[in-house]
Amino acid sequence: MYLRPATASLAMPPTGLSLVMPAPFGKLGIRVSDEFIHEIVFLPAEHPLSGPDHALAEIAGRQIQRYLTDPDAPFDLPLALRGTRFRRRIWAAIGLIPRGRTLTYGELARNVESAPRAVGQACGDNPFPLVIPCHRVVARHGPGGFAHERGGYLLSAKHWLLQHEDAHPSGNQAPLPGLFQVQDD
Template sequence: MTLFTTTMKSPVGTLRLYATEDALTAIYMENHKGAPVLVANERKDHPVLEAARRQLEEYFAGERVSFDLPLGPAGTPFQQSVWAALREIPLGATWSYANLARHIGREGSARAVGAANGKNPISIIVPCHRVVGTDGSLTGYAGGVPVKQWLLEHEQRIRAGR
């Protein structure tokens, strides 16, 4: 499978986007903890990468509240179920790991859900930043807790403006 890549500037730093011929597979931040080293062809004119860049720019400008892109993250069936559930968390809202585990029918699996959440390869678009500790605390984030806080505050501003 051939991977294509491009980068874009954003308010949270440079993002590196990856796609196959027909689906977005990953978005990693500059200092993304645990990001794999991927071999990909640089391609700015790739249709999926162009669409992802445009939609992310709209999101950062406060003009987009959801994403409409073909996604193809690689993961186990359990990880896929967690990542699908993340996309159901409304903009500007947060769920705890325990709530997310209950939502996918795996009550008592908050740690496993947290591990799957931490392996989410499509940052921002699959909003793993919307998951917080049971007490509402901002727990770890692969892009760093300050980025997580910025994203949540940005989404609160978008939601307040609607």
């Protein structure tokens, strides 16, 4: 995974999503331009399938499908850099949480010298779920919310992802020492 700044000349496809693919918890949509993944979104099961209408969307779809089959499958996608410096710092820290591990919003906040609520907001604003595994950040007593929601298909997706990765939100381990030395740009 690598984040690169997207330039103003890279327009989003006018039709929106370049691929809508099935997932065990509903559907996933991928928005791309010629060079970058701009967004991965969780969609309800009834959303219609479409695409891929772009080579990069097809590549992203294959990588996501591999992950949905094998939680250890890596991602190597060109992600369009967006969000504030603070959000990018939180997303980088989330990307360092290994599969099978979870951290609470408070634990992650302490590791990045922030506040739990700010970490939760950054998790909810993550434009690249799965690639930046915000589902691995949980509440002290349970899974917490997901994509700014506290129920419905989004929380079901978080439960599925944690189970798929054999992570247990009620059994958080201590933060990994030195893991979150994330630098600002």
